[in-house]
Amino acid sequence: MTNYTVDTLELGPFTTESGETINNLKLRYEHVGYKGQPLVVVCHALTGNHLTYGTEDDPGWWREIIDGGYMPVNDYQFLTFNVIGSPFGSSSALIDEDFPKSVTLRDIVRAIEVGIEALGYNRIDILIGGSLGGMQTMELLYNRKFEVNKAVILAATDKTSSYSRAFNEISRQAIHxxxxDGLSIARQLGFLTYRSSKSYDKRFTPDQVVAYQRHQGNKFKKNFDLDCYLTLLDVLDSHDIDRGRDDVTEVLSSLETKVLTMGFTDDLLYPDDLVRAVGERFKYHRHFFVPDNVGHDGFLLNFNDWAPNLYHFLKVSQFKRK
Structure with a gap:
């Protein structure tokens, strides 16, 4: 049995971009593996959590990647933080009545940096994330708090598009x-953007899809906090790696980090060409296009379609500079 820890750090005062303060920053995290193994920091997606690996009774959202041999638990140690604003144990409106009204992606990334330092790490061997997790990965790389050997950005672009923000605004209006019940509708809307029309036609009849959508919405409104969801929609909308900066390309292109980007076919929110464009800002870059028909959620599903490329990327030691 490998070493497995789920715990909460209490890290004292933390000030957000807006100038608001979290009096005692709490970060829930999962650590799997042993100190001394190469460190993998995993950044989770919008409604995900810190349970990347989980347990036998309650497997984590990426356990198949690890136990499937693509990133073997005997080869690495894994660290995942629940982002602030999320309802799964870190500081949020659910557990802190004075939680800031405005939280940005840069706030959640700075909180993660505080957590990594508190656990005694100063170097990351592999930094990886999909969707909102991929956005966190970009910010972590730009901030250069830690030396990062390799980074993997899945289904994420350098800013949240107007198209994506339009869906987020409809979700807000439904909740308000x-x-x-509005939260249920917001989740159903989100699901439509995470999957492709081809995947829906392949999986459901027109009658079945109505019941499926309602099931997903009802399950979500029971398991996710309304105020936390509104916070995280704002976090998503705040993402723009270039906001207020004129040196991003210069910084990213100067890094020695080897970067893999992956785009997924029929991804409405983060099209493959824009995912590839993120990677092209780095000195060392490889891109892989995943030709499945699931859509944006491909990074959470059908691992055998794309994880072999992740495995190969992690094993390669020689990279040509662009």
Whole structure:
């Protein structure tokens, strides 16, 4: 049995970009493996959590990647933080009545940096994330708090598009008008953007899809906090690696980090060409296009379609400079 820890750090005062303060920053995290093994920092997606690996009874959202041999638990140690604003144990509106009204992606990344330092790490061997996790990965790389050997950015672009923000605004309006029932509608809308029309036609009849959508919405409104979801929609909308900066390309192109980007076919929110464009800002870069028909959620599904490329990337030691 490998070493497995789930715990909460209490890290004292933390000030957000807006100038608001979290009096005692709490970060829930999962650590799997042993100190001394290469460190993998995993950044989770919008409604994900810190349980990357999980347990036998409650497997984590990426356990198949690890146990499937693509990133073997005997070869690495894994660290995942629940982002602030999320309802799964880190500081959020759910557990802190004075939680800031405005939280950005840069806030959640700075909090993660504080957590990594508190656990005694100063170097990351592999930094990886999909969707909102990929956005965190970009910010962590730009900040250069830690030396990073390799980074993997899945289904994420250098800013949240107007198209994506439009869906987020409809979700907000649904919540403000309908409370928890509005949260159900927001989740159903989100699911449509995470999957492709081809995957829906392949999986459902027109009658089945209505029941499926309602099931997903009802499950979500029971398991996710409404205020936390609104916080995280704002976090998502705040993402723009170039916001207020004129040196991003210069910084990213100066890094020695080897970067792999992956785009997924039929991804409405983060098209493959824009994912590739992120990687092209780095000195060492490889890109892989995943030709499945699931859509944006491909990084959470059908691992055998793309994880072999991840495995190969992690094993390669020689990279040509562009």
């Amino acid at each position: 008008l309908g409370g928890t």
